[in-house]
Amino acid sequence: MKYEKIQAPKGVREYLPPESTAFEWVREQLIAPARLAGYQLMELPVFEDTNLFSRGVGESTDVVSKEMYTFEDRGGRSITLRPEGTAGVMRAVIEQNLDRGQLPVKVWYSGQYFRAERPQAGRYRQFYQVGIEAIGLDDPAIDAEVIAIAYQGFKKIGLKNFTLQITSLGDAPSRAAHRADLMKFYKTLNLDEATAARAEVNPLRLFDDKRPEMIAAMANAPLLLDYLSLDASDNFKKVQSYLSAMNIEYTINPRMVRGLDYYTGTTFEFVHSDLGAQSGIGGGGRYDGLMEILGGQPLSGIGFGLGVDRALLAAIAEGVLPSDSFTSDLFIIPLGESAMTSALTIASELRNAAITTEIAFGDRALKGAMKAADKSGARYVVVLGEAELQAGSVELKRMEDGAVTSVKIEQLSRELGSLLSAQRN
RNA sequence: GUGGGCGUAGCUCAGCUGGUAGAGCACUCGGUUGUGGUCCGAGAUGUCGCGGGUUCGAGCCCCGUCGUUCACCCCA
Structure with missing residues (x-):
C-alpha cells in the first residue's frame, strides 16, 4: 500500500536551505533599524476574533470582504487568520493597557500573514512581514522617524532601485470635503459597472486603476492634497522637512491609494522597480481613529509593514545578497x-x-x-x-x-x- | 474571482507527424592500506502531476482536476 503524497496548501511560500539563509538575513536587516531606535518586540497570535479585522481594517476593503481566512472554532467563535499586523497590535495594546504608560508605545513585530488571493509573483497566501507601530502621540517627527526606519531597513539590505512615495490623507474634514467633490467628478465619467461599484464604496480607488483610459480620465480629478486643512497641510510640510533633513529621498504621490481603511494623515509606500506587478515592498501610515474604533482611547498612531518575501525578491533582482553563505568552521x-x-x-x-x-x-x-x-x-x-x-x-x-x-x-x-x-x- | 503559459529522474530540461522514456548536473560506490576539490569507471532513481476519454497503441490528442507561473484585480 502506497500512501498519496500530501501537498502544501496553494500559494504558500516556503524557505528551505540554502535559500532560508538569505531569507533570514533579509528579515534581520529589516528589523535591525527598529531595534536600534528603541522599538521592542511584540509576539501576537496569528488568529484573532474576526471582528477585529472587519471593524478595524474596514468592511469595504478587499482584504476584509474577500481575502480573509475565516472559520469557526470549536466553541463556535468566528476566527480569522490575520491579514495584516496593525489591528492585532492595537488590540493587544488596548487589552493589556500599554497605552496607560509612557507614550508613544513603540513596538516591532515579525511573522506571517494570510490573504486568500490568487498567487502571483511576489504574492502569496501566506506571506511574511516585519513592522513597527508608534502609538499614542501625533507628532510629525514620529512620522518622519517611522518612515526613516523602514527606509534604513531597505538600505541595509543594499537595495537601490526603490522609491519612497508619500502623501497625506489629511484629517477628517479634509477627507470629507475632497470625497464629496471626487464623487461629483466620477459621476461625470462613463464608468463600467464594476468600477462604479468600487467608486461608490471608496472613490479613492479610482486613482489606483491601471487601465490607460482610466488613468487619462482621472488626470483632472480633484486631489486630496489640495483639500488639506491648514493643520493637516502644516503637519505634512513638517514631515517633509524632517525627511529632507535626514537625507531621505521621496516623491509626493497625491494619487497614492492604500488598501486599508484606517489610514489618515501621513501615508507612504515603498515601490521597487524590478519586481513586476507586485512592486510594493512596504508601506504604512498614520491611523487616527483606529484605536477608538477598537474600543480604546482616542489616540493616534503610525506604523508600517514591510514585505520580507518581496524584499528578498528585490535583493535577488539587484544581486545584493551577501555571498558568504553559511559555512562551518x-x-x-x-x-x-x-x-x-x-x-x-x-x-x-x-x-x-x-x-x-x-x-x-x-x-x-x-x-x-x-x-x-x-x-x-x-x-x-x-x-x-x-x-x-x-x-x-x-x-x-x-x-x-x-x-x-x-x-x-x-x-x-x-x-x-x-x-x-x-x-x- | 477572471484570463494566458507550464507540469517528464533530486535539479535544469530534451522527447521529431501518437508506437510503453533520455541528457547534463547532483547523488552513491570504486580507481588497493587513514585525507576533499580535477580526472576515469560503475550504479541507483521516474505510477511522464492526478482522473477520465479517443485509439490496436498516449509523455505526446481531447475533457476534467490539482499545482505552478504571469497578468487583471488587490496589496506586502
Missing part, C-alpha cells in the same frame, strides 16, 4: 566507535566557544567523509582515529590550500579560535 571525521564519542565531546566544547562544528556521521569511508566535509564548505577538517586519540593530538587541515598543522586536542578550541579570527580580519 570545523568538520570532524571520527573513525570508529570511541572516536565518535570523543568527536561528540570535542564538538560540544568547540560550539561552546562559538566555533561552528560539524561531525561526519554514518560510518562512511574516509574518502566519502572528506567529500562531505568539502561540500559543507568547512574551513578546517580534522580526522579523529585511534592514532590521534593515543597521541592526544590531531592534524588540523585547512581545506582552502590543504595546509596541515599538528594541534593538541585540548588546544583545539584556542588554536582554531585564533586562526579563525585572524582569517576574518
Whole structure:
C-alpha cells in the first residue's frame, strides 16, 4: 500500500536551505533599524476574533470582504487568520493597557500573514512581514522617524532601485470635503459597472486603476492634497522637512491609494522597480481613529509593514545578497566507535566557544567523509582515529590550500579560535 | 474571482507527424592500506502531476482536476 503524497496548501511560500539563509538575513536587516531606535518586540497570535479585522481594517476593503481566512472554532467563535499586523497590535495594546504608560508605545513585530488571493509573483497566501507601530502621540517627527526606519531597513539590505512615495490623507474634514467633490467628478465619467461599484464604496480607488483610459480620465480629478486643512497641510510640510533633513529621498504621490481603511494623515509606500506587478515592498501610515474604533482611547498612531518575501525578491533582482553563505568552521571525521564519542565531546566544547562544528556521521569511508566535509564548505577538517586519540593530538587541515598543522586536542578550541579570527580580519 | 503559459529522474530540461522514456548536473560506490576539490569507471532513481476519454497503441490528442507561473484585480 502506497500512501498519496500530501501537498502544501496553494500559494504558500516556503524557505528551505540554502535559500532560508538569505531569507533570514533579509528579515534581520529589516528589523535591525527598529531595534536600534528603541522599538521592542511584540509576539501576537496569528488568529484573532474576526471582528477585529472587519471593524478595524474596514468592511469595504478587499482584504476584509474577500481575502480573509475565516472559520469557526470549536466553541463556535468566528476566527480569522490575520491579514495584516496593525489591528492585532492595537488590540493587544488596548487589552493589556500599554497605552496607560509612557507614550508613544513603540513596538516591532515579525511573522506571517494570510490573504486568500490568487498567487502571483511576489504574492502569496501566506506571506511574511516585519513592522513597527508608534502609538499614542501625533507628532510629525514620529512620522518622519517611522518612515526613516523602514527606509534604513531597505538600505541595509543594499537595495537601490526603490522609491519612497508619500502623501497625506489629511484629517477628517479634509477627507470629507475632497470625497464629496471626487464623487461629483466620477459621476461625470462613463464608468463600467464594476468600477462604479468600487467608486461608490471608496472613490479613492479610482486613482489606483491601471487601465490607460482610466488613468487619462482621472488626470483632472480633484486631489486630496489640495483639500488639506491648514493643520493637516502644516503637519505634512513638517514631515517633509524632517525627511529632507535626514537625507531621505521621496516623491509626493497625491494619487497614492492604500488598501486599508484606517489610514489618515501621513501615508507612504515603498515601490521597487524590478519586481513586476507586485512592486510594493512596504508601506504604512498614520491611523487616527483606529484605536477608538477598537474600543480604546482616542489616540493616534503610525506604523508600517514591510514585505520580507518581496524584499528578498528585490535583493535577488539587484544581486545584493551577501555571498558568504553559511559555512562551518570545523568538520570532524571520527573513525570508529570511541572516536565518535570523543568527536561528540570535542564538538560540544568547540560550539561552546562559538566555533561552528560539524561531525561526519554514518560510518562512511574516509574518502566519502572528506567529500562531505568539502561540500559543507568547512574551513578546517580534522580526522579523529585511534592514532590521534593515543597521541592526544590531531592534524588540523585547512581545506582552502590543504595546509596541515599538528594541534593538541585540548588546544583545539584556542588554536582554531585564533586562526579563525585572524582569517576574518 | 477572471484570463494566458507550464507540469517528464533530486535539479535544469530534451522527447521529431501518437508506437510503453533520455541528457547534463547532483547523488552513491570504486580507481588497493587513514585525507576533499580535477580526472576515469560503475550504479541507483521516474505510477511522464492526478482522473477520465479517443485509439490496436498516449509523455505526446481531447475533457476534467490539482499545482505552478504571469497578468487583471488587490496589496506586502
